[in-house]
Amino acid sequence: MDPAASAYLNGRISALSPHLLPPTRLEPLLDRDLSAALAPWGLAEVLESDLPPRAKNRAAEHRLIGHLLADLEILVRPLSGPARELLVHWARKYELANLKALIRGKWHGLARAAIEADLFALPATIGLPHETLLDAEDVPELLLRLEQGPYRTFALQARRAFEEKREPFALEGAIDRHYNTGLARRARGVPIPHPFEVQHLVGDLLDQFDIQWLLRYRFRYGLPPGEAYYLLTPSTRIMTRERLLALVELDSPEAVTAALPPPFDHLLGEADTISEVDRRLEGYIQERIEGRLRHGLSALGRALAFLVLRELGLRRLLALVRGRTLGLDAQLIRFAAGV
Amino acid sequence: MFTPVSMRHVSIQILKEDLPRASLALAESGAFHPDRRPLHERELPRVPGQAYRQVFHRAATRLDKITRLTALAAPRGLPSPWVVEQTELEALDERLGRLWAEASTFEAGLHEVEQELHLIGQLEAALENFADLDLDLGLLHDGLRFMDLRIGLVPPANLPQLQEALGLSGHLAKPFRSTDEAVYVLIVGPKAERGDPIQSVLDAAGYRPLPLPPELRDAPDRARADLHRRRKEQFERRRRLQDDLHAWARTHADELERAHIVLALARPFVDLADAARGDGWFSLISGWVPEPDLARIRETLADTLDHPHALEARPPHPDERPFVPSIMPRVPWLAPFVTLVRQYGIPRYGEVDPTLLFTASFILMFGMMFGDLGQGLVFMGLGWALRRRIGPFTHFMLAAGASSALFGLLYGSVFGYEHILPALWISPMSDPMYMLGVALIWGIGFICLGCLIAIRNRIVLGDWRDALFGNNGAVALAFYLSLLAGGLHLAREGSPGALPAAVGGGALALLAWHKWREFEAPLGERILVVFIELFETFTGYVSNTLSFLRLAAFALNHVALAVAVFTLADMMQTTGHWITVVLGNVFILVLEGGIVVIQTLRLEYYEGFSRFFSGDGHPFRPLRLST
Numbered sequence: 001m002d003p004a005a006s007a008y009l010n011g012r013i014s015a016l017s018p019h020l021l022p023p024t025r026l027e028p029l030l031d032r033d034l035s036a037a038l039a040p041w042g043l044a045e046v047l048e049s050d051l052p053p054r055a056k057n058r059a060a061e062h063r064l065i066g067h068l069l070a071d072l073e074i075l076v077r078p079l080s081g082p083a084r085e086l087l088v089h090w091a092r093k094y095e096l097a098n099l100k101a102l103i104r105g106k107w108h109g110l111a112r113a114a115i116e117a118d119l120f121a122l123p124a125t126i127g128l129p130h131e132t133l134l135d136a137e138d139v140p141e142l143l144l145r146l147e148q149g150p151y152r153t154f155a156l157q158a159r160r161a162f163e164e165k166r167e168p169f170a171l172e173g174a175i176d177r178h179y180n181t182g183l184a185r186r187a188r189g190v191p192i193p194h195p196f197e198v199q200h201l202v203g204d205l206l207d208q209f210d211i212q213w214l215l216r217y218r219f220r221y222g223l224p225p226g227e228a229y230y231l232l233t234p235s236t237r238i239m240t241r242e243r244l245l246a247l248v249e250l251d252s253p254e255a256v257t258a259a260l261p262p263p264f265d266h267l268l269g270e271a272d273t274i275s276e277v278d279r280r281l282e283g284y285i286q287e288r289i290e291g292r293l294r295h296g297l298s299a300l301g302r303a304l305a306f307l308v309l310r311e312l313g314l315r316r317l318l319a320l321v322r323g324r325t326l327g328l329d330a331q332l333i334r335f336a337a338g339v
Numbered sequence: 340m341f342t343p344v345s346m347r348h349v350s351i352q353i354l355k356e357d358l359p360r361a362s363l364a365l366a367e368s369g370a371f372h373p374d375r376r377p378l379h380e381r382e383l384p385r386v387p388g389q390a391y392r393q394v395f396h397r398a399a400t401r402l403d404k405i406t407r408l409t410a411l412a413a414p415r416g417l418p419s420p421w422v423v424e425q426t427e428l429e430a431l432d433e434r435l436g437r438l439w440a441e442a443s444t445f446e447a448g449l450h451e452v453e454q455e456l457h458l459i460g461q462l463e464a465a466l467e468n469f470a471d472l473d474l475d476l477g478l479l480h481d482g483l484r485f486m487d488l489r490i491g492l493v494p495p496a497n498l499p500q501l502q503e504a505l506g507l508s509g510h511l512a513k514p515f516r517s518t519d520e521a522v523y524v525l526i527v528g529p530k531a532e533r534g535d536p537i538q539s540v541l542d543a544a545g546y547r548p549l550p551l552p553p554e555l556r557d558a559p560d561r562a563r564a565d566l567h568r569r570r571k572e573q574f575e576r577r578r579r580l581q582d583d584l585h586a587w588a589r590t591h592a593d594e595l596e597r598a599h600i601v602l603a604l605a606r607p608f609v610d611l612a613d614a615a616r617g618d619g620w621f622s623l624i625s626g627w628v629p630e631p632d633l634a635r636i637r638e639t640l641a642d643t644l645d646h647p648h649a650l651e652a653r654p655p656h657p658d659e660r661p662f663v664p665s666i667m668p669r670v671p672w673l674a675p676f677v678t679l680v681r682q683y684g685i686p687r688y689g690e691v692d693p694t695l696l697f698t699a700s701f702i703l704m705f706g707m708m709f710g711d712l713g714q715g716l717v718f719m720g721l722g723w724a725l726r727r728r729i730g731p732f733t734h735f736m737l738a739a740g741a742s743s744a745l746f747g748l749l750y751g752s753v754f755g756y757e758h759i760l761p762a763l764w765i766s767p768m769s770d771p772m773y774m775l776g777v778a779l780i781w782g783i784g785f786i787c788l789g790c791l792i793a794i795r796n797r798i799v800l801g802d803w804r805d806a807l808f809g810n811n812g813a814v815a816l817a818f819y820l821s822l823l824a825g826g827l828h829l830a831r832e833g834s835p836g837a838l839p840a841a842v843g844g845g846a847l848a849l850l851a852w853h854k855w856r857e858f859e860a861p862l863g864e865r866i867l868v869v870f871i872e873l874f875e876t877f878t879g880y881v882s883n884t885l886s887f888l889r890l891a892a893f894a895l896n897h898v899a900l901a902v903a904v905f906t907l908a909d910m911m912q913t914t915g916h917w918i919t920v921v922l923g924n925v926f927i928l929v930l931e932g933g934i935v936v937i938q939t940l941r942l943e944y945y946e947g948f949s950r951f952f953s954g955d956g957h958p959f960r961p962l963r964l965s966t
Contacts, residue, residue: 113393135400137436141443144450153494153545160542174543181496227540230504245503 005078009299013306016071017293020306021313023339026320030339034324041067043321053325058117060321064314065094065120071310073123075303082189083300086198089179089186090307094120096175099151102133103158103168106142154178169221173231176213180206180233190300197301201292203237205308208285210239211264215253215274225249238264282338286312343665343688343956345630347652348374354646355387355622358615359608360422362624364643366607366962367420370632372664373614373962374625383616383623388608391425395602395609398432401439402598408442409588413599413966420964423605431601438591445584452577458549459570461492465516465523465549466562487530491541491548492521501544508536523549603966610962627664627959628652655688657801663688664959672738673698674731683944684954689799691792693952700785700947701939702742707778708893708935709739710746710767713754714928718743739936750894754924755901767894774891782887783823785947786880790816793951808853810876811950818846819880847873883946889938893931900927 029037035044046059069091076087098119105115112134119130136142139162146155158171187202210232217228225248232248234241238261250256257268257277267284271277286309293305316337323333333339349371353361365371406413487510493501495517502512510528517523524546528537588595615624628636637650655663665688667677676698686692706715722729722736729736747753751762767774790811797806807813821843825835835843854869904923908916948954 112397135404137401137439137443140447144447147450153497156547157542157545170539170543174545177543224508224536224539226504226507226537227543229507230500230540230543234500241503245507249507 005083006299008078009075009303012074013293013299013302016074016306016310019067019071019313020309021317022290023316023337025313026316026337026339029317029320030330030334030337034321038317038321041317047321047325055117056325057318057322060325061318062120064318068307068311068314069094069123072307075307079300082186082191086183086186086190086300087303087307088126089182090304092126092182093179094122095126096179098122098130099154100172100175102130103142103146103154103171106133106136106139107162107168170227170231173213173217176209177231177233180209184233184236195298197292197296197298198304199236201289201301201304201308203235204285204288206233206235207237207239207264208281209233210235210244211260211268211281212274212278214244214247215256215277218248218256219253220274279335279338282312342690343667343686343692346627346655346663346688347630347633348655348659348663349624349626349628349633349636350651351624351626351640351648352651353622353624353644353648355617355620357644357646357648358387358611358617358622358624359391359424359605360643361640361648362607362611362615362962363420363422363604363964364639365624365626365636366610366964368632368636368639369961369963370628370636371961372627372959373611374627374662375613376625376662377613378625379616379623383618383621385617386613387615387617387622388611391428391605392609392612394425394428394432395605398428398435398598399602401432401435402595402602405435405439405442405595408446409584409595411588411592411595414596415966417600417603417964417966420604423601423608427601428605431598434594435598438594441587442584445580445587448580449577449584452573452580455573456570459566459573461521461523462549463563463566464518465490466566485530487526487528487537489526489548491524491526491546493524493547494545495519495522497544498522498524501540501546504540504544505537508540510537521547599966603964607962607964629666629959660688660800661955662957665690665692665956666959667692667694671731672734675735676701678731679940683948684952685956685958687800687953687956690796690953690956691951693792693948696788696792697943697947698738701943702738704781704890704939704942705739705935706742706746707781707890708938709743709897709932710750710894711752711754711897712744712747712760714924714932715740715742715744715747717924717928718932752898752901754920755898755904755927757898757901766898767891768898771891771895774894775888778887778890778892779884781890782884782946785887785942786819786883786950787816789947789950790819796951796953804853808850810879814846814849814853815876815880818843818850818876821846822877822880823884850876886942886946889942893935893938897927897931900931 035047038044038047042063043060046056046063049056049059051059072087072091076084079087101118102115105118115134132145133142136145143155143159143162146152146158149155154171154175157174158168162168183202184206187199190198214228214232217223217231218225223231229244229248232239232244234244243261247256247259250259253274257271258265260268263284264281267280268277271280289305289308293302293309296302296305316339319336319338320333322328323336328336351361405411493512498512498514505512505526505528508528510526512524512526514522514524526537526541611624614626615622617623633652640648640650665686667681667685673694677694679701680694680697709715718740719737720740722733722740725736726733748760749762749764751757751760751766753759757766757768762769765773793809793811794806794813794816797803797809797812805812809815821839825839825843828834828836828839851869851873854872855865858865858868860868901923904920904927908919908923911919
């Protein structure tokens with residue numbers, strides 16, 4: 001990456017940093033009138049609308065993700081080659097979320113408008129050409145169209161699930177795996193200077209994903225060790241290939257958390273539910289990534305750290321919106337928003 | 340011809356039930372551009388016809404899929420129009436749904452054939468490689484009591500982790516052949532007592548089993564023959580499916596043609612979208628109409644609508660000029676020049692349309708840089724010969740060639756020969772300084788004209804400040820002219836002269852004052868920015884003027900290239916001489932011709948358009964009736 005691009009990125013990150021939403025900034029919002037408090041995020045109009053709560057939450061989510069993608073577009077502007085690919089791929093999770101929503105929607109026979117309402121509006125750089133998929137009349141036609149595009153492998157897998165009349169759950173796991181392995185591969189390909197900072201950051205993200213989903217795949221969905229292992233992506237940090245191979249064979253969540261290497265053994269030792277594991281991991285990863293944003297030397301690493309933190313903040317804000325629109329208990333909202 | 344056609348904003352008040360009829364009439368007129376701004380969102384919150392639009396979209400998608408599959412062409416013309424009611428549209432949509440359900444079976448069948456052919460190809464490739472596999476392949480068919488044995492394909496990227504995952508259930512995956520698309524693997528492991536413990540992980544990894552022909556065990560030749568037979572069967576099946584599809588398409592051709600027509604007649608109402616708003620029984624359509632067509636639109640609506648209606652028209656407000664569509668000229672011979680202008684942008688409503696100026700100046704500058712009677716005629720001949728292939732660009736070739744031929748006569752140049760024809764004006768090489776002077780004068784005129792148009796455009800748009808103090812405004816033009824006059828006086832008299840110095844100094848001071856007021860910053864930064872911007876204005880005008888020297892430079896370059904070709908030709912015998920002259924001319928035509936086109940476009944875009952043409956206008960896109 002050339003020095004001009006690094007200088008641009010560092011300058012932009014400094015300018016955008018006030019947009020981040022650490023829990024301390026969310027705390028005062030809990031007791032205020034939500035529409036007024038969230039007006040700076042363009043949510044007042046959504047919250048004051050007559051939409052039902054689910055549609056309201058969906059609209060709020062789309063608005064907030066719009067902010068994130070706008071920041072992404074600013075940050076990728078000076079980048080090209082592997083550095084650009086890494087950031088664009090990071091945001092591709094929303095394209096894959098659209099793909100999941102499309103498959104799920106058609107699978108359950110939802111109307112076009114209902115599926116469309118669940119899709120994120122994405123910039124062309126990461127957008128899925130979903131019009132032809134939306135126009136499919138039924139699942140076989142959807143699979144036919146999917147087979148003709150870049151996600152052919154998923155289509156073949158979905159076809160088998162459809163023929164055997166089972167839920168496309170494993171397919172969603174395969175889509176997540178495709179995303180994670182792509183992220184890890186791109187992190188390995190970033191150019192000097194400081195490629196390790198980027199790889200470590202991606203390693204942190206994969207550690208978090210692997211622990212959360214290992215517990216879910218094995219003990220919530222009851223997948224066999226082989227399949228659970230296959231759906232995870234070994235990290236270059238702590239949750240390495242060997243560790244994952246050993247952990248998927250354990251037969252209870254407690255055994256897994258007890259066998260985790262430091263610092264996760266200490267961090268998750270007393271966590272008794274998967275939600276608690278998620279919450280603790282999120283706090284830990286947030287701290288690590290904040291450190292990388294503050295002290296990192298690689299502009300690309302700092303840009304990725306900024307995007308991750310920005311997303312985390314927006315997700316917390318969304319949890320707050322969801323909790324309030326659904327009229328949930330304040331303590332529950334605090335827990336969900338990580339405040 | 341120099342400004343876009345005058346437009347009127349119209350608001351048509353009608354009953355909601357008349358909306359489809361009114362939109363059809365407006366589409367027939369071909370002169371109504373819907374205005375989709377949310378102008379009356381508060382008073383008229385509803386956009387009528389949402390259900391109609393949904394049905395239309397579904398039906399249009401179905402028809403589009405059938406058309407793509409059957410390759411049936413849409414009808415070219417339309418019969419007398421009628422209003423397509425929602426019930427008719429719904430019936431059509433339902434019918435198209437049934438037709439697509441039938442047609443999609445052909446698509447699925449053809450897809451299956453392709454998949455089967457692909458699989459056969461993979462089996463054939465695998466067959467060549469099984470020799471390397473130290474295994475009794477008969478086991479794959481007969482199976483073993485305690486061993487699970489299978490062969491299949493996996494995407495290459497998924498293999499390493501699949502191997503590790505299978506290892507957890509005691510299975511081994513051994514690759515034995517690899518392509519870009521897939522790895523062929525042999526999977527071996529203990530047979531499970533119940534269920535299939537590895538199927539889910541194989542699914543997740545995109546594993547596809549490879550069903551081997553039974554003959555493979557002991558008769559590879561028979562297996563090959565079997566695959567060949569299966570391939571032929573698939574070809575035959577594909578042919579039958581295609582024949583059936585064509586027969587199906589022929590059977591339903593009339594019905595599908597009518598579907599195209601119904602959808603074409605329904606489209607205007609769909610395309611109105613947010614331009615029509617309503618509340619209860621009342622609706623309002625907003626749009627733009629060229630002033631000359633206004634009376635015709637009134638008459639059409641009066642003749643078409645049975646219920647009362649009202650049409651109000653007004654000129655565009657100054658603040659809505661950016662939203663007014665512009666009509667570009669539709670003169671056939673101007674079409675290639677319109678395309679080149681559009682490469683830069685579309686004139687904003689009220690701005691001078693640069694197409695005619697562009698056409699005239701482009702033709703002149705091209706001729707001046709590439710003046711040669713013979714080569715100009717070749718350009719024209721080529722344009723005419725290729726007229727079917729290059730379409731409207733024939734006129735471009737003819738005009739550029741004619742200009743080149745005319746300047747060839749003025750320069751006395753034919754295929755590079757400078758002594759066959761007498762120069763009606765001047766041979767460029769005879770007085771290069773004169774040519775450079777002519778190019779400079781042309782450039783000064785071009786820049787002044789650009790500034791005058793820019794001033795006029797700003798005044799029309801109500802931007803008086805920019806008209807006066809902008810970089811291409813009146814004060815900057817005065818500064819430029821005084822700079823030129825001062826330079827001329829300096830060359831002749833040894834001093835810039837009192838008047839040019841006074842005007843230039845005054846203009847510079849005014850520009851500085853304007854920029855000072857415009858820019859808010861601390862004192863030091865403000866001084867620096869004003870100084871840099873003034874310096875940029877000064878250097879911009881000087882460099883833009885000098886940029887036109889390329890007109891003369893290319894005219895001289897053309898002669899110089901011809902001289903080089905003749906020097907080479909003179910070193911040859913008679914045949915070689917003429918071959919060199921012909922090839923040299925071809926070289927000049929292609930290479931120099933291309934460069935001159937690019938240089939002329941550069942002058943037009945950067946020295947001309949950038950002064951006065953914002954290029955951010957909207958094209959006039961009326962509702963139309965078309966299949």
